[in-house]
Amino acid sequence: MKFALVIPDGAADEPQPTLGGKTPLQAATIPHMDEVARRGFVGRANHVPDSMPSGSDVGTMSLFGYDPLKFHTGRAPLEAAAQGIELGPLDWCIRCNFVTVEDGRMVSFTAEQIPSDLARTLIEALQRNKCGDEHWKFYPGVSYRNLVVYRARNTPAPFNAATLTTPPHDITEKLVEPYLPSGPGGDLLRALMEQSKPLIAACPENLARAATGTHTATQTWLWGQGQRPDLAPFLERFGQRGAVITAVDLLRGLGRLLGWRVIEVEGATGYLDTDYAAKGRAAIQALKDDVTDFIVVHVEATDEASHEGKADEKVRALEQIDQHIVGPLHEYLRSQGEYRLLICPDHPTFLRTKTHSHGYVPFAMCGTGLMSAAATTYDEITAATSNVCLDRGCELMPMLFSGAARRIV
Numbered sequence: 275m276k277f278a279l280v281i282p283d284g285a286a287d288e289p290q291p292t293l294g295g296k297t298p299l300q301a302a303t304i305p306h307m308d309e310v311a312r313r314g315f316v317g318r319a320n321h322v323p324d325s326m327p328s329g330s331d332v333g334t335m336s337l338f339g340y341d342p343l344k345f346h347t348g349r350a351p352l353e354a355a356a357q358g359i360e361l362g363p364l365d366w367c368i369r370c371n372f373v374t375v376e377d378g379r380m381v382s383f384t385a386e387q388i389p390s391d392l393a394r395t396l397i398e399a400l401q402r403n404k405c406g407d408e409h410w411k412f413y414p415g416v417s418y419r420n421l422v423v424y425r426a427r428n429t430p431a432p433f434n435a436a437t438l439t440t441p442p443h444d445i446t447e448k449l450v451e452p453y454l455p456s457g458p459g460g461d462l463l464r465a466l467m468e469q470s471k472p473l474i475a476a477c478p479e480n481l482a483r484a485a486t487g488t489h490t491a492t493q494t495w496l497w498g499q500g501q502r503p504d505l506a507p508f509l510e511r512f513g514q515r516g517a518v519i520t521a522v523d524l525l526r527g528l529g530r531l532l533g534w535r536v537i538e539v540e541g542a543t544g545y546l547d548t549d550y551a552a553k554g555r556a557a558i559q560a561l562k563d564d565v566t567d568f569i570v571v572h573v574e575a576t577d578e579a580s581h582e583g584k585a586d587e588k589v590r591a592l593e594q595i596d597q598h599i600v601g602p603l604h605e606y607l608r609s610q611g612e613y614r615l616l617i618c619p620d621h622p623t624f625l626r627t628k629t630h631s632h633g634y635v636p637f638a639m640c641g642t643g644l645m646s647a648a649a650t651t652y653d654e655i656t657a658a659t660s661n662v663c664l665d666r667g668c669e670l671m672p673m674l675f676s677g678a679a680r681r682i683v
Contacts, residue, residue: 275612275642276561277514277568277674278603281337282595283330283522284577284623285588286635286654292585298576298625299636299653301585302592306601307617307638307652314615314640315647317662319670321635322621328630329441330577331498331524333620338532338570339512339671340505348500350421355527356536357421359413361502364426366433368463369498372396372418372474372491373442378449383442383581384418385491387545392479393417396491399477405469406462415523416544422466422496432459439463439497443581444629455496463496470494507533508568512675517560519553520544520572535566544574546587550598557599558606571599577630580623588625607641614641616674617652634663639674 285299293301321336322328323343331349332342350367361367372393374382394414401412406422413421424431437460440453455463471493474480483490508516518529519537521544526536539556541549553571560566573595579588600617607613618637623630636657638649649656664670 275567275614276607276610277614277616278557278561278607279337279568279570279616279618279674280595280600280603281334281570281572282576282592282617282619283572283574284580284621284630285592285619286622286633287580287588288624288626290585290625293589297654298585298588298592300651300655302589302596304592304596304600304652306596306604308650310600310604310615310617310640311638311649311652311656313646314638314644315660315662316636316638316649316652316657317660317664318634318657319618319637319664319667320633321667322630322632324632327441328621328632329498330522330620330630331528333667334525334528334572336667337618337620337670338508338528339668341666341668345503345505346500347503349498349524351500351502352527352531353415353419353421353523354413354423355502355530356523356525357413357415357527359421359423361423362426363501364428364430366424366426366431366499366501368422368424368439368496370397370412370420370422371442371495371497372420373493373495374489375450375492376489378451380442380445380448380450382489383446383495386483386489388418388491390414390417392477392483392491393420395479396474396477399473400470400494403473405473406466410466416521418491419523422494432462433499434458437463437499439499441497441630442495446581446628463499467494467496503531505531509533512568512671514567514675515565516568516570517566518570518572519556519560520570520574521548522572522574525570525572529570534570535560545578546575546591548573548575550594554599554602557603561606561610571603573599576619577623580625581628583625583628585625612642614639614644614674616670618670637670
């Protein structure tokens with residue numbers, strides 16, 4: 275049997291006045307997602323425990339069947355795994371965003387989608403000018419998403435579970451002072467952020483962007499710290515050989531830590547302009563390979579639209595996912611015999627707040643051995659009427675593989 279999971283990141287939302295009181299899922303024309311609901315059933319799952327910060331690092335770990343309360347150590351170590359960065363037993367990895375802060379406010383948590391080549395130039399300048407001390411090593415990533423590692427060597431790092439940082443995408447348009455790093459090692463992180471300001475301000479390529487009316491990077495923002503997690507391989511845990519398609523490093527890293535193939539797709543950007551059709555084609559091709567039992571297709575665009583407060587773009591992204599990924603993928607699966615298909619976001623991302631949120635997300639599952647529960651649409655409102663409600667979202671993946679859903683519906 276072949277299995278597939280489509281993750282429209284942050285798709286779950288609230289009713290929007292600009293959408294006639296509908297959620298983006300309700301407002302979008304998504305016949306193929308609705309077909310999954312009709313052929314199978316819908317339900318709700320909570321992937322982010324209340325005691326943990328909401329984000330894709332926590333949400334996708336739960337969605338993949340690993341309890342984040344037990345296994346999660348931080349977001350940055352997952353991204354380090356994506357880049358092949360080895361972390362020692364005492365090392366800590368920290369996410370290093372390039373951001374735009376003006377008049378003390380977070381104007382852009384992406385430095386207006388800073389180009390990767392410019393970000394690399396800035397990362398190299400930080401390392402060359404010894405921003406921090408001999409413990410710090412900077413690593414370029416994609417666009418604003420970069421990393422810094424504290425190499426602890428033979429002494430423990432100054433950080434621990436009480437070190438507090440805030441994702442910059444959670445404080446768009448807010449004053450940043452209340453959200454600066456705090457707790458053990460927080461002073462070191464704040465100092466590193468301060469040291470980055472003059473080095474970034476002195477970069478001619480960065481300043482040249484201002485001439486075009488673009489927000490330039492003004493500093494680094496450090497967050498998402500953690501150590502390498504200890505995760506049992508997915509094949510060992512569920513007996514399925516997995517592969518993941520994503521443009522986001524943390525998903526790539528989590529996939530590698532689970533022993534999955536990471537499939538790179540040309541045109542996959544992790545933004546609203548991603549090539550949805552290319553992702554759909556790559557998912558089908560992966561399932562044709564004998565080495566893949568389970569394909570995961572992650573799409574970041576819906577989350578990015580919420581962070582930018584663009585309801586119309588969120589609706590459009592959902593429609594693109596439906597047309598170019600869910601539709602072709604479901605058609606292929608049905609043509610091949612036994613299968614199961616799951617659609618589920620990792621967490622809600624509200625357009626109103628432009629941030630990740632806690633709470634239940636709707637899922638739809640259909641396929642071999644699963645009876646229909648008479649749902650007609652896939653959205654938050656329909657899911658709220660279902661008798662399938664998982665307080666621990668990490669139970670959803672075992673349900674997909676075991677067929678336990680047949681006993682629930």
